[in-house]
Amino acid sequence: MLSVIVNKSVCPSCSATHQLSIALPLFAGCVSCGCVYFVDKEKVTTKTDLKAMPVQPFSIISVGTKGKYKGTEFEVIGHIRSIGSGAISNEWLMKMATGLLLWLCECGFNYSVFDPRPVKLTQDHIRHIKAGEWMSVENKDYTVTDLSKQVEFQMEGQLPEECFNNEPYFEYNAIDIKDKGLLSVCIFDKNTIEGFRGQSISLNSLELSGMDKFKSWI
Numbered sequence: 001m002l003s004v005i006v007n008k009s010v011c012p013s014c015s016a017t018h019q020l021s022i023a024l025p026l027f028a029g030c031v032s033c034g035c036v037y038f039v040d041k042e043k044v045t046t047k048t049d050l051k052a053m054p055v056q057p058f059s060i061i062s063v064g065t066k067g068k069y070k071g072t073e074f075e076v077i078g079h080i081r082s083i084g085s086g087a088i089s090n091e092w093l094m095k096m097a098t099g100l101l102l103w104l105c106e107c108g109f110n111y112s113v114f115d116p117r118p119v120k121l122t123q124d125h126i127r128h129i130k131a132g133e134w135m136s137v138e139n140k141d142y143t144v145t146d147l148s149k150q151v152e153f154q155m156e157g158q159l160p161e162e163c164f165n166n167e168p169y170f171e172y173n174a175i176d177i178k179d180k181g182l183l184s185v186c187i188f189d190k191n192t193i194e195g196f197r198g199q200s201i202s203l204n205s206l207e208l209s210g211m212d213k214f215k216s217w218i
Protein backbone atom coordinates (compact mmCIF):
# COMPACT_ATOMS: atom_id res chain seq x y z
CA MET A 1 0.00 0.00 0.00
CA LEU A 2 1.26 3.43 -0.88
CA SER A 3 1.30 6.07 1.81
CA VAL A 4 -0.71 9.24 1.43
CA ILE A 5 1.35 12.39 1.12
CA VAL A 6 0.43 15.99 0.62
CA ASN A 7 2.92 17.52 -1.73
CA LYS A 8 3.43 19.70 -4.76
CA SER A 9 5.47 19.51 -7.94
CA VAL A 10 6.37 22.01 -10.63
CA CYS A 11 6.03 21.11 -14.32
CA PRO A 12 9.52 21.20 -15.93
CA SER A 13 8.02 22.53 -19.20
CA CYS A 14 5.72 25.36 -18.14
CA SER A 15 6.28 25.74 -14.34
CA ALA A 16 2.62 25.06 -13.47
CA THR A 17 2.21 23.70 -9.93
CA HIS A 18 0.34 20.46 -9.24
CA GLN A 19 -0.80 18.95 -5.97
CA LEU A 20 0.58 15.40 -5.67
CA SER A 21 -1.77 12.73 -4.33
CA ILE A 22 0.43 9.63 -4.15
CA ALA A 23 3.88 8.62 -2.95
CA LEU A 24 6.93 9.35 -5.14
CA PRO A 25 8.22 8.37 -7.64
CA LEU A 26 5.38 9.05 -10.05
CA PHE A 27 4.39 10.30 -13.49
CA ALA A 28 2.17 13.39 -13.73
CA GLY A 29 0.25 14.91 -16.61
CA CYS A 30 0.42 18.71 -16.65
CA VAL A 31 -3.04 20.26 -16.98
CA SER A 32 -1.56 23.54 -18.30
CA CYS A 33 0.77 22.49 -21.12
CA GLY A 34 -0.30 18.85 -21.61
CA CYS A 35 3.12 17.25 -21.16
CA VAL A 36 3.78 14.18 -18.99
CA TYR A 37 6.68 14.52 -16.57
CA PHE A 38 8.45 12.28 -14.05
CA VAL A 39 8.89 13.16 -10.35
CA ASP A 40 11.63 11.14 -8.62
CA LYS A 41 11.96 10.30 -4.92
CA GLU A 42 13.84 13.57 -4.28
CA LYS A 43 11.04 15.53 -6.03
CA VAL A 44 13.30 16.28 -9.02
CA THR A 45 11.16 16.57 -12.17
CA THR A 46 12.17 15.58 -15.70
CA LYS A 47 10.38 15.71 -19.03
CA THR A 48 9.26 12.41 -20.59
CA ASP A 49 8.02 11.42 -24.02
CA LEU A 50 4.89 9.73 -22.63
CA LYS A 51 1.75 10.68 -24.50
CA ALA A 52 -0.81 12.85 -22.74
CA MET A 53 -4.47 12.21 -23.37
CA PRO A 54 -6.32 14.67 -25.60
CA VAL A 55 -8.73 16.83 -23.58
CA GLN A 56 -12.24 15.38 -23.47
CA PRO A 57 -15.11 17.83 -23.01
CA PHE A 58 -17.55 15.17 -21.73
CA SER A 59 -16.70 12.19 -19.61
CA ILE A 60 -18.58 10.52 -16.76
CA ILE A 61 -15.30 9.47 -15.17
CA SER A 62 -12.35 11.84 -15.15
CA VAL A 63 -9.48 12.83 -12.89
CA GLY A 64 -11.12 14.32 -9.78
CA THR A 65 -14.31 12.23 -9.99
CA LYS A 66 -15.33 10.93 -6.57
CA GLY A 67 -17.32 7.82 -5.70
CA LYS A 68 -17.78 4.87 -3.37
CA TYR A 69 -16.58 1.28 -3.78
CA LYS A 70 -17.70 -1.38 -1.29
CA GLY A 71 -18.63 1.36 1.20
CA THR A 72 -15.29 3.20 0.99
CA GLU A 73 -14.95 6.61 -0.67
CA PHE A 74 -12.43 7.15 -3.44
CA GLU A 75 -11.18 9.80 -5.82
CA VAL A 76 -9.93 9.21 -9.37
CA ILE A 77 -6.36 10.54 -9.54
CA GLY A 78 -5.03 9.07 -12.79
CA HIS A 79 -6.27 7.74 -16.11
CA ILE A 80 -4.71 5.50 -18.75
CA ARG A 81 -6.13 4.94 -22.18
CA SER A 82 -4.71 1.79 -23.70
CA ILE A 83 -5.23 1.47 -27.42
CA GLY A 84 -5.04 -2.19 -28.34
CA SER A 85 -5.12 -4.24 -31.50
CA GLY A 86 -8.78 -5.09 -30.88
CA ALA A 87 -10.25 -2.39 -28.65
CA ILE A 88 -9.65 0.76 -26.67
CA SER A 89 -9.75 0.37 -22.90
CA ASN A 90 -9.70 2.89 -20.07
CA GLU A 91 -8.13 2.43 -16.67
CA TRP A 92 -8.74 4.95 -13.91
CA LEU A 93 -6.61 4.93 -10.76
CA MET A 94 -8.86 5.06 -7.68
CA LYS A 95 -7.29 6.36 -4.48
CA MET A 96 -9.38 4.90 -1.68
CA ALA A 97 -9.94 6.89 1.54
CA THR A 98 -7.80 4.19 3.21
CA GLY A 99 -4.85 5.08 0.92
CA LEU A 100 -5.19 1.82 -1.05
CA LEU A 101 -4.98 2.14 -4.83
CA LEU A 102 -7.30 0.21 -7.18
CA TRP A 103 -7.95 0.32 -10.92
CA LEU A 104 -11.39 0.96 -12.39
CA CYS A 105 -11.33 -0.49 -15.91
CA GLU A 106 -13.64 -0.11 -18.88
CA CYS A 107 -13.67 -1.96 -22.15
CA GLY A 108 -16.70 -2.02 -24.43
CA PHE A 109 -18.81 -0.34 -21.68
CA ASN A 110 -18.11 -3.23 -19.29
CA TYR A 111 -16.67 -2.02 -16.01
CA SER A 112 -14.49 -3.85 -13.49
CA VAL A 113 -12.23 -3.11 -10.52
CA PHE A 114 -8.72 -4.60 -10.45
CA ASP A 115 -6.18 -5.06 -7.67
CA PRO A 116 -2.87 -3.48 -8.79
CA ARG A 117 -0.80 -6.06 -6.90
CA PRO A 118 0.34 -8.58 -9.50
CA VAL A 119 0.53 -12.36 -9.31
CA LYS A 120 3.91 -13.37 -10.79
CA LEU A 121 3.42 -15.89 -13.58
CA THR A 122 5.80 -17.93 -15.71
CA GLN A 123 5.81 -19.04 -19.31
CA ASP A 124 4.36 -22.37 -18.18
CA HIS A 125 1.09 -20.61 -17.31
CA ILE A 126 0.56 -19.32 -20.83
CA ARG A 127 2.30 -21.86 -23.04
CA HIS A 128 0.02 -22.85 -25.93
CA ILE A 129 -2.93 -20.92 -24.50
CA LYS A 130 -5.56 -19.80 -26.98
CA ALA A 131 -8.97 -18.16 -26.62
CA GLY A 132 -11.52 -20.63 -25.21
CA GLU A 133 -8.93 -22.68 -23.34
CA TRP A 134 -8.37 -22.47 -19.60
CA MET A 135 -5.38 -21.62 -17.47
CA SER A 136 -4.87 -22.36 -13.80
CA VAL A 137 -3.64 -19.54 -11.54
CA GLU A 138 -3.54 -19.80 -7.74
CA ASN A 139 -5.83 -22.85 -7.75
CA LYS A 140 -8.47 -21.15 -9.87
CA ASP A 141 -9.33 -22.07 -13.44
CA TYR A 142 -9.74 -19.15 -15.80
CA THR A 143 -11.13 -19.42 -19.33
CA VAL A 144 -9.28 -17.20 -21.78
CA THR A 145 -11.71 -14.90 -23.59
CA ASP A 146 -9.36 -12.88 -25.77
CA LEU A 147 -5.82 -11.85 -26.54
CA SER A 148 -4.89 -8.31 -27.47
CA LYS A 149 -1.80 -6.18 -27.92
CA GLN A 150 -1.34 -2.67 -26.60
CA VAL A 151 -0.16 -0.49 -29.45
CA GLU A 152 -0.60 2.99 -28.00
CA PHE A 153 -0.71 4.43 -24.51
CA GLN A 154 -1.99 7.79 -23.28
CA MET A 155 -2.29 9.13 -19.73
CA GLU A 156 -3.54 11.99 -17.59
CA GLY A 157 -3.44 12.76 -13.88
CA GLN A 158 -0.93 10.90 -11.69
CA LEU A 159 0.37 7.34 -11.82
CA PRO A 160 2.93 5.57 -9.60
CA GLU A 161 6.14 4.75 -11.46
CA GLU A 162 5.78 0.97 -11.30
CA CYS A 163 2.11 0.56 -12.17
CA PHE A 164 1.88 0.75 -15.94
CA ASN A 165 3.67 -0.08 -19.15
CA ASN A 166 3.69 2.34 -22.05
CA GLU A 167 5.51 -0.07 -24.40
CA PRO A 168 3.67 -2.52 -26.65
CA TYR A 169 2.77 -5.74 -24.81
CA PHE A 170 0.38 -8.67 -25.09
CA GLU A 171 -2.55 -9.20 -22.76
CA TYR A 172 -4.80 -12.21 -22.20
CA ASN A 173 -8.19 -11.62 -20.63
CA ALA A 174 -9.72 -14.52 -18.75
CA ILE A 175 -12.69 -15.25 -16.49
CA ASP A 176 -13.37 -17.78 -13.76
CA ILE A 177 -16.74 -19.19 -14.84
CA LYS A 178 -17.59 -20.24 -11.26
CA ASP A 179 -17.28 -16.96 -9.38
CA LYS A 180 -16.96 -14.53 -12.32
CA GLY A 181 -13.50 -13.45 -11.12
CA LEU A 182 -11.46 -11.74 -13.83
CA LEU A 183 -7.81 -12.24 -14.66
CA SER A 184 -5.75 -10.00 -16.90
CA VAL A 185 -2.42 -11.56 -17.88
CA CYS A 186 0.12 -9.02 -19.13
CA ILE A 187 3.12 -10.35 -21.02
CA PHE A 188 5.79 -7.65 -21.00
CA ASP A 189 8.59 -9.98 -22.09
CA LYS A 190 9.29 -13.69 -21.78
CA ASN A 191 10.50 -13.33 -18.20
CA THR A 192 8.02 -10.69 -17.04
CA ILE A 193 4.48 -12.03 -16.98
CA GLU A 194 2.03 -10.65 -14.44
CA GLY A 195 -1.57 -11.51 -13.63
CA PHE A 196 -4.02 -9.00 -12.20
CA ARG A 197 -7.24 -10.07 -10.49
CA GLY A 198 -10.47 -8.15 -10.87
CA GLN A 199 -14.22 -8.23 -10.42
CA SER A 200 -17.00 -6.97 -12.68
CA ILE A 201 -19.04 -4.12 -11.25
CA SER A 202 -22.02 -2.03 -12.27
CA LEU A 203 -21.16 1.61 -12.86
CA ASN A 204 -24.22 2.76 -10.89
CA SER A 205 -22.94 1.06 -7.73
CA LEU A 206 -20.01 3.51 -7.59
CA GLU A 207 -22.21 6.59 -6.99
CA LEU A 208 -19.90 8.66 -9.19
CA SER A 209 -19.90 12.43 -8.69
CA GLY A 210 -19.57 12.85 -12.49
CA MET A 211 -23.06 11.39 -13.02
CA ASP A 212 -24.67 14.64 -11.82
CA LYS A 213 -23.43 16.46 -14.94
CA PHE A 214 -25.43 14.07 -17.13
CA LYS A 215 -28.77 14.35 -15.31
CA SER A 216 -29.53 17.61 -17.11
CA TRP A 217 -29.30 15.80 -20.46
CA ILE A 218 -32.45 13.80 -19.82
Ligand SMILES: [Zn+2]
Binds near residue numbers: 014016032033
Ligand atom coordinates in the same frame (compact mmCIF):
# COMPACT_ATOMS: atom_id res chain seq x y z
ZN1 LIG B 1 3.25 22.06 -17.98
